[in-house]
Amino acid sequence: MLALMLEAVIPAQAEQVVKTFTLDNGMEVIAIPDHRAPVVTHMVWYRVGSAEEPAGKSGIAHFLEHLMFKGTEKVPGGDFAETVARNGGKSNAFTSYDYTAYFQRVARRHLPLMMEMEADRMKNLSLSSEDVTIERGVVLEERSTRVDSQPLSLLGEKMSVALYGEHPYGRPIIGWRDEIEDLDRADALEFYRRFYAPNNAALVVAGDVEPDELLELAKIHYGGIESDKQAVRDKRPEIAEIGEPVRVTYEDKRARQPIFQRIYLAQSYHTAGLERATSIDMLVEILGVGTTSRLYRSLVVEQKLAVSAGAWAVTDSLDRGRIGLYAIPNEGVTPETLEAAIDAVIAEFVEKGVEDEEMERVRRSYLADLIYGWDDQQQQAYVFGASWSSGILPRDVLRWPGVVRTVTGAQVASSAREYLRAENSVTGWLLPASKP
Amino acid sequence: MEIQRITTPGGIEAWLVEEHSLPIVFVEMYWRAGSSSEASSLEGLAYMLSGMLDEGAGDLDSEAFQKRIADLNIGFAFNASKDFFSVHVRTLEENLDETMELLRLALTQPHFDEEALERVRAQILASLKQNLQDPETIAARTWFSTAFAGHPYARSTRGTPETVQAIQADDLRDWMSRALARDNITVTAVGDVTPERLSRLLEKTLSGLPENANVAIPEATSFQAPGRVEVIDYPNPQSVIQFGHSGLHRDDPDFIAAYVMNHVLGGSVLISRLGEEVREKRGLAYSVYSYLQPLEQADLFSGYLATGNASAGKALDQVRLEIARMQKEGVSQEELDNAKTYLIGSYPLRFDSSEKIVSQLSYIQREGLGIDYVDKRNALIESITRDDILRVAQRLLDPEELLVVVVGEPELSSAP
Numbered sequence: 001m002l003a004l005m006l007e008a009v010i011p012a013q014a015e016q017v018v019k020t021f022t023l024d025n026g027m028e029v030i031a032i033p034d035h036r037a038p039v040v041t042h043m044v045w046y047r048v049g050s051a052e053e054p055a056g057k058s059g060i061a062h063f064l065e066h067l068m069f070k071g072t073e074k075v076p077g078g079d080f081a082e083t084v085a086r087n088g089g090k091s092n093a094f095t096s097y098d099y100t101a102y103f104q105r106v107a108r109r110h111l112p113l114m115m116e117m118e119a120d121r122m123k124n125l126s127l128s129s130e131d132v133t134i135e136r137g138v139v140l141e142e143r144s145t146r147v148d149s150q151p152l153s154l155l156g157e158k159m160s161v162a163l164y165g166e167h168p169y170g171r172p173i174i175g176w177r178d179e180i181e182d183l184d185r186a187d188a189l190e191f192y193r194r195f196y197a198p199n200n201a202a203l204v205v206a207g208d209v210e211p212d213e214l215l216e217l218a219k220i221h222y223g224g225i226e227s228d229k230q231a232v233r234d235k236r237p238e239i240a241e242i243g244e245p246v247r248v249t250y251e252d253k254r255a256r257q258p259i260f261q262r263i264y265l266a267q268s269y270h271t272a273g274l275e276r277a278t279s280i281d282m283l284v285e286i287l288g289v290g291t292t293s294r295l296y297r298s299l300v301v302e303q304k305l306a307v308s309a310g311a312w313a314v315t316d317s318l319d320r321g322r323i324g325l326y327a328i329p330n331e332g333v334t335p336e337t338l339e340a341a342i343d344a345v346i347a348e349f350v351e352k353g354v355e356d357e358e359m360e361r362v363r364r365s366y367l368a369d370l371i372y373g374w375d376d377q378q379q380q381a382y383v384f385g386a387s388w389s390s391g392i393l394p395r396d397v398l399r400w401p402g403v404v405r406t407v408t409g410a411q412v413a414s415s416a417r418e419y420l421r422a423e424n425s426v427t428g429w430l431l432p433a434s435k436p
Numbered sequence: 437m438e439i440q441r442i443t444t445p446g447g448i449e450a451w452l453v454e455e456h457s458l459p460i461v462f463v464e465m466y467w468r469a470g471s472s473s474e475a476s477s478l479e480g481l482a483y484m485l486s487g488m489l490d491e492g493a494g495d496l497d498s499e500a501f502q503k504r505i506a507d508l509n510i511g512f513a514f515n516a517s518k519d520f521f522s523v524h525v526r527t528l529e530e531n532l533d534e535t536m537e538l539l540r541l542a543l544t545q546p547h548f549d550e551e552a553l554e555r556v557r558a559q560i561l562a563s564l565k566q567n568l569q570d571p572e573t574i575a576a577r578t579w580f581s582t583a584f585a586g587h588p589y590a591r592s593t594r595g596t597p598e599t600v601q602a603i604q605a606d607d608l609r610d611w612m613s614r615a616l617a618r619d620n621i622t623v624t625a626v627g628d629v630t631p632e633r634l635s636r637l638l639e640k641t642l643s644g645l646p647e648n649a650n651v652a653i654p655e656a657t658s659f660q661a662p663g664r665v666e667v668i669d670y671p672n673p674q675s676v677i678q679f680g681h682s683g684l685h686r687d688d689p690d691f692i693a694a695y696v697m698n699h700v701l702g703g704s705v706l707i708s709r710l711g712e713e714v715r716e717k718r719g720l721a722y723s724v725y726s727y728l729q730p731l732e733q734a735d736l737f738s739g740y741l742a743t744g745n746a747s748a749g750k751a752l753d754q755v756r757l758e759i760a761r762m763q764k765e766g767v768s769q770e771e772l773d774n775a776k777t778y779l780i781g782s783y784p785l786r787f788d789s790s791e792k793i794v795s796q797l798s799y800i801q802r803e804g805l806g807i808d809y810v811d812k813r814n815a816l817i818e819s820i821t822r823d824d825i826l827r828v829a830q831r832l833l834d835p836e837e838l839l840v841v842v843v844g845e846p847e848l849s850s851a852p
Contacts, residue, residue, distance in 0.1 A: 036455065036457060036788070036789075037784060037787055037788035037789075038784060039784050039785055039788040069706070078706070078707075078712075078716060081706040081707055082707055082774070085704070085707045085774065085778040085782075086777050086778060087777065087781055088778055088780065088782040088783075088785075089781070089782065089785075090785060091706075105785050105788075106785075107784060110781075133719070134716070134717070134718065134719035135719060136719065137718070137719025137720065138715055138719050138721070138722050139722075140744075141674070141719075141720070141721050141723075141743060141744060142722035144742070144744065145722055145723065148673045148674070149672050149673065149674055149742075151569065207788070253671055254569045254672070255569060256565040256566065256569050257562060291502045291506075292503050292506045297499075300555065301499070301551075301555065304555070307555075307558045307559045307561075307562040308559060330558055331558065361507055364507065364509060365506065365509045368508075368509035368528055369509065371458065371459060371460060371528065372526065375458060375460055375789045375790050375791055376791065377789065
């Protein structure tokens with residue numbers, strides 16, 4: 001009964017309303033109407049992220065994202081953020097391995113102004129050396145907060161290096177501290193000129209706007225920007241499988257208890273297709289998301305070896321994704337004991353596959369999440385923008401509910417066998433330093 | 437957006453915004469009883485209760501209850517703060533009746549089995565250990581324990597390892613039966629539900645709760661540590677700084693003026709004086725801001741800053757200078773105009789999803805601001821003048837009064 005009713009809801013919500021266009025200069029336009037409130041979320045996504053950074057320049061993609069708020073001739077200094085605010089809007093930006101995105105949330109009547117300013121800074125960024133020097137200090141403080149103050153983040157950096165090796169996913173998005181310290185104005189401008197162009201960007205607007213109306217506005221504000229053939233990023237090197245289990249142990253005097261982490265090299269929607277990647281999502285859900293998952297039931301509830309345990313996956317990346325596990329041992333449980341128990345849960349999962357009941361739960365849960373997702377225009381803009389950035393077009397995003405319904409338990413079991421292999425993984429332990 | 441006031445046959449008042457374009461319903465309930473109403477020997481009780489209510493109730497043991505929630509993809513988020521215990525519910529319209537039935541069981545027939553209690557206890561103890569390695573949590577805990585020494589506000593919602601060890605199932609039962617009542621609750625709902633159905637479901641869900649709450653609400657108090665600087669030595673590349681002094685109550689006639697004033701001073705890092713001086717001009721921090729924090733029994737003006745150890749003194753000096761400047765000069769007409777257009781223009785952004793609407797209304801309702809507040813609010817902002825700002829800045833702010841807690845290895849004596 002439940003599944004049937006859900007089926008009726010989703011296509012009606014999504015496929016009929018989400019519209020896409022391509023401007024003559026190659027810029028993609030994605031419109032996601034939601035007329036409940038007179039508000040829009042305006043985003044521009046660039047297909048460039050930390051994985052495009054030249055050797056030795058880690059952090060430049062994110063640093064440039066900060067510098068994009070430093071002004072153009074038309075909108076100098078800090079006027080960008082101030083103008084957005086003066087019009088009752090909020091603005092921000094974010095950078096990942098595969099994308100850099102900028103967004104404003106405003107009342108619908110201010111959408112044209114946001115588009116005008118965002119289009120302006122796609123080509124006309126003007127940077128002073130002083131701006132660059134000051135902002136580098138800000139970024140170093142950001143790294144201190146997000147990474148250097150977090151022992152677990154420091155372990156994560158070491159594990160990524162071990163898993164991805166020379167592939168740029170092995171580098172932190174924010175950059176290595178010693179390399180950030182050397183980034184300068186020329187580095188930022190070179191990266192900007194190389195990648196910021198309409199044919200390497202998508203405009204995503206969710207909220208109180210009609211697709212036709214958006215297209216007209218997009219033509220006016222973005223349509224005049226010249227495309228630039230060389231802006232499109234290069235194909236990256238293949239990710240080599242590591243071929244043997246790798247271990248990373250990191251001791252930190254700030255850590256108060258051991259924490260287990262593991263990452264397996266997996267696939268993504270882009271590298272393996274919707275069906276395969278969705279089966280990875282589902283395997284992770286059954287294995288380790290929530291209190292009904294295998295890892296939680298076995299390690300936390302039944303065996304009492306851990307206070308928490310679970311799994312996650314990254315399947316929306318441009319290159320191969322990953323599956324992650326985590327656990328915190330219970331008082332008096334050694335890392336060896338806990339890890340052996342985790343390995344046993346994985347081994348059983350790989351050997352016996354999944355139950356029909358588990359598949360049903362995951363399907364229902366995902367389809368419900370899709371409906372919940374439609375409550376939040378910013379999240380919708382994010383989903384379509386992030387997917388586009390890693391080569392998953394809106395029609396594929398809209399096809400996902402159908403895929404969720406049809407992926408079988410056998411496919412999930414097959415993905416478990418394929419990707420939960422020790423020789424394809426890095427196991428990390430954060431440990432309290434024995435002596436300071 | 438039309439807010440309907442409904443009253444159940446048993447007298448529970450609820451606010452409802454109907455939104456039938458998506459088959460989702462959100463419900464929020466707040467009880468006026470939080471961690472500040474715990475016995476000091478059981479610090480962390482309300483928080484532990486928030487972790488125990490979905491661990492089995494009625495005929496369902498912990499596993500069965502959790503499975504049912506997962507099967508229907510129901511979101512139950514129980515939470516405890518200093519002043520409130522709350523639950524935020526998210527469900528699909530077609531599961532609303534069963535969702536409310538599960539909530540009824542959780543609120544009236546929770547199991548508190550030994551197994552679940554020990555598991556949740558172990559999780560809280562582990563999270564307390566994690567907190568001890570988190571400079572922000574250390575700073576916030578130290579700030580409150582110093583600012584409100586001797587008052588329940590000095591304690592932490594999550595408790596201490598000793599008190600968390602002491603809490604038993606009977607303690608949870610006892611506190612719950614006195615705290616989660618019908619006369620100290622506020623209820624808000626948004627989504628695909630009619631007033632009639634909501635009324636019927638609320639009546640059924642809440643009729644089993646005691647009529648009257650019977651918990652010790654702490655006495656009104658005020659900030660008690662003016663002018664102190666506490667340094668917690670901690671091996672970290674950054675100094676995390678929590679600062680603040682007394683603030684204004686939410687129903688103070690000058691609260692809105694103070695809110696606008698704070699927006700100019702430190703309301704947002706990209707468009708405030710603190711952000712401009714500490715981040716934009718000097719590059720000393722990624723994050724710096726200030727905020728008003730009106731609690732039920734005390735009111736605070738607070739702020740946060742994280743900066744490299746070497747620049748801790750310099751950044752803190754800038755914060756003090758800006759607070760002093762605001763206290764002395766107030767704001768320019770341009771700053772005031774910009775603050776107003778931002779605060780007024782961005783208000784609709786808080787209402788663009790059902791989930792945001794439910795939390796906004798829930799706040800307005802429990803603060804007693806009135807069901808018409810959403811319509812009045814922008815006019816209140818618009819009415820603020822430069823004189824109002826200067827008056828409230830002089831009344832509220834004083835850099836000499838700040839209690840400053842620094843966690844890290846700071847260099848505090850900056851060069852002149």
